[in-house]
Amino acid sequence: MAEIVVALDLPTRRQALALVDSLPGLRWVKIGPTLFLEGGPQLLEELKERKLKIFLDMKWHDIPHQVAGAAAAAASAGVDLVTVHTLGGLQMMRAAATAADPMHVVGVTVLTSHTPASYSEALGQGGEADLQGEVARLARRAMDAGLDGVVASPLEIGVVRPIVGPGAWIVVPGIRPVGTDPGDQRRTAEPGEAIRAGATHLVVGRPITQAREPRAVFEVLCEAAT
Numbered sequence: 001m002a003e004i005v006v007a008l009d010l011p012t013r014r015q016a017l018a019l020v021d022s023l024p025g026l027r028w029v030k031i032g033p034t035l036f037l038e039g040g041p042q043l044l045e046e047l048k049e050r051k052l053k054i055f056l057d058m059k060w061h062d063i064p065h066q067v068a069g070a071a072a073a074a075a076s077a078g079v080d081l082v083t084v085h086t087l088g089g090l091q092m093m094r095a096a097a098t099a100a101d102p103m104h105v106v107g108v109t110v111l112t113s114h115t116p117a118s119y120s121e122a123l124g125q126g127g128e129a130d131l132q133g134e135v136a137r138l139a140r141r142a143m144d145a146g147l148d149g150v151v152a153s154p155l156e157i158g159v160v161r162p163i164v165g166p167g168a169w170i171v172v173p174g175i176r177p178v179g180t181d182p183g184d185q186r187r188t189a190e191p192g193e194a195i196r197a198g199a200t201h202l203v204v205g206r207p208i209t210q211a212r213e214p215r216a217v218f219e220v221l222c223e224a225a226t
C-alpha cells in the first residue's frame with residue numbers, strides 16, 4: 001500500500017484546482033515553486049479546505065537559519081510534507097527537522113533527472129558517478145539528521161530501504177505507467193515495480209497532468225497502489 005501524490009505541475013491555481021476537483025479519492029497533492037509563486041498561501045488554504053494532504057516541494061538548500069524559518073512557516077501554513085536537499089548538510093537538515101516538527105521532512109538524495117555522467121559533472125568530477133552508492137550515503141545522512149525519510153528514484157528504493165529502516169518514508173518520483181513518455185526523467189519505473197520495491201509515496205506529475213483523461217490514469221495508479 002502506497003500513497004499516490006499528484007504533482008500539480010501546472011502554471012495556475014485555477015488549473016490546479018480544476019485538476020484536483022476532477023480526481024475523486026485524491027488524498028495527496030504536491031506543489032512546486034512554479035505553482036506556489038502563482039497560487040501562494042491562498043492555494044494552500046483551498047487545498048486544506050478540500051481535506052488534502054499537501055507536499056510542498058521546494059527542495060530547500062540554504063543556510064540552516066533560512067531553512068529552519070521556511071520549515072516553520074510551512075508547518076504553520078498547514079503543510080504536511082516538505083523537502084530539503086541532503087547535500088545541504090547535517091546541520092541544515094537538523095535545523096529543518098527541529099523547526100518542522102510535527103510536519104514531515106524528507107531529504108532529496110540524487111535528482112531523478114541525473115545520469116551518472118551529469119551528476120559527476122555537477123560535482124566537478126570526470127567519469128560516471130556511482131549513483132547507488134551516492135544515494136545510500138545521502139540517505140544515511142538524512143536519517144542521522146532526524147529526517148522522516150528520503151526522496152529517491154525507483155531504481156534506488158532497494159538500496160535505500162535497509163538504510164532508512166522499516167518505518168521511514170521513501171518518496172519516489174520518476175513514475176511512468178507503461179507506454180508514457182519519460183520526458184526529462186532518466187531513472188524511471190512503472191508504479192507496480194516501485195510499490196513492490198518499498199516506496200511509501202509515488203509522485204506522479206506529467207503522466208496525469210498531460211493525459212487526455214487524467215482521471216482514468218489516476219484510477220489505474222490508485223488500483224496499483226492498494
Ligand code: C5P
Nearest residue numbers: 007110111112151173174203204205206
Ligand atoms: O512529471 P513527473 O511525473 O516527472 O514529475 C515528477 C515530480 O517529482 C516533479 O514535480 C519533480 O519536481 C519531482 N521530483 C523529481 N525528482 C526528485 C524530487 C522531486 O522529479 N528527486
